[in-house]
Amino acid sequence: MTLHETPPIGDDVDSLPEPVPLTGCPYKSDPYPLYERMREAGPVHRVVFPSGVHAWLVTGYEAAHQALNDERLGKNHDRGNDRWRARASIMPEPQHSQLQVHLLHQDPPQHTRMRRYVTDAFAPRRVESLLPRLRELADALVDALPETGPADLVAGFAAHFPFRVLAEVIGLPPELAARFDRDWGKVVQPVGPTDPARPVYEARLHGLQSYIAEVVAHKRGHRDDDLLSRLVAARDDGELSQEELDSMIFQLLVAGQEPVTNQITTALIALFRHPHELDRLRDEPGLLPQAVDELLRYDSAFELTTWRFFAEDSELHGTAVPAGDSVIVSLCAANRDPRRFERPDELDLERSPNPHLAFGHGIHFCPGAALARAELRIALDTLLTRLPGLHLAVPDEDIQWIPAVLGRGTNHLPVGYDRRA
Known part of the structure; x- marks a missing residue:
């Protein structure tokens, strides 16, 4: 048994350990059997992450929905207690104070004051106006793939498409967009102070912080009618602090790319595992809007939410939770709850209604949800249309899922196809 593996957890509810370990390759490959047992045992469970952080995990749909809207639960890290802070592997100072107030x-x-700056940039009407350009970006990436398979759809498509879209939406100039290092996005994956990978983590953090400073300086000298320019202007007008400006750009660059990259991979893997549905989606592109929401529900790239905290000792669905302990909602577990979704473990591209929680709920509902849905529609439509015979080129069990604590996806997706149309 390696450090990345955990002892097997039995199939029955009574076998759940205390706390439940959310670690190991089997868990990351398929967390849903464990989530099913946890839902059956109750809505709230004490869990432990690879870093040693203990948390309270919410697993049922109704419990998740209520927690996401619970005004008692706050997101500010200042609420975390010493037990959480000792192992949370949060960013070192001064970067935590400079980049984590997003x-x-x-x-x-x-939150209300800051969110209003980004709402218009990601509004559905604006996303709709950008669709022709998004299709051009997707086609350009497919044009660069080999004439015939095999190819890695992460390296060749999914790792680049969301960032190119993001650059267009927020006003990141091409010369700066070309210099963005995707590895910088890994700074959101916790690395503890004693972890051997900490120096690499800190180097990425410094690189990203320097990049953000370049973006701000460029936009200050080249104002335009775009989101980045408006954020810089808000800082110069005293409406945002420097830390808020840098943190919001940090969030845009990281949260606006990697989750969509991962969602493209989870959606494709789900379709590869359901070849009849893949063929149907290729033949009936009108299904895409419903299919995208079902793929988001079926296996979301946002597996777990970020931390939430009670300011005082509280009760959460009958469970006593101490002040400052971290509370996390499992969006994936909520989206497979049979009490809310009929046949939840089946992929039904025509599922309606589909009130999934892949983008969260309440005041922290993802502001980029409309853009993410559009990116997924265009990515799937482009790939299925232009790569006839698209299929997974390795055995399913060889897929290596990323070890990220909160997300699902894969860094490589080897595929085959008949030709590039």
């Missing part, structure tokens, strides 16, 4: 870690009224 929307995901803010509560009202700060």
Whole structure:
């Protein structure tokens, strides 16, 4: 048994350990059997992550929905207690104070004030106007793939498409967009102070921080009608602090790319495992809007939410939770709850209604949801249309899922196809 593996957990509810370990390759490959047993045992469970952080995990749909809207639960890291802070592997100072005051870690009224700056940039009407350009970006990436398979759809498509879209939406100039290092996005994956990988983590952090400073300086000298320019102007007008500006750009660059990259891979893997549905989607592109929401529900790239905290000792669905302990919602477990979704473990591309929680709920509902849905529609349509015979080129069990704590996806997706149309 390696450090990345955990002892097997039995199939029955009574066999669940205390706390439940959320670690190991089997768990990352398929967390759903464990989530099913946890839902059956109750809505809230004490869990432990690879870093040693203990948390309270919410697993059922109704419990998750309520927790996401619970005004008692705050997102600001200042609420975390010493037990959480000792093992949470949060960013070192000064970077934590400089880059972690973005929307995901803010509560009202700060959250309300900051969120209004990004809402219009990701509004559905604006996303709709960008669709022709998004299709051009997707086609250009497919044009660069080999004439025939095999190919790695992460390296050749999924790792680049979301960032190129993001650059267009927020106003990141091409010369700066070309210099963005995807590895910088890994700074959101916790690396503890004693971890041998900590120096690499900190180097990435410094690189990203320097990049953000370049973006701000460029936009200050080249104002335009785009989101980045408006954020810089808000800082110059005293409406945002420097830390808020840098943190919001940090969130845009990281949260606006990697989750969509991962969602493209989870969606494709789900379709490869259901070849009849893949063929149907290729033949009936009108199904794409419903199919995208079903693929988001079936296996979401946002597996777990980020931390939430009670300011005082509280009760959560009958479970006593100490103040400052981390509370995390399992979006994937909620989206497979049979009490909310009929046949939840089946992929039904025509499922309706489909009130999944892949983008969260409440005040922290993902502001980029409309853009993410559009990216997934265009990515799937382009790949299925232009790569006839698209299929997985390795055995399913050889897929290597990323070890990220909160997300699902794969860094490589080897595929085959008949030709590039």
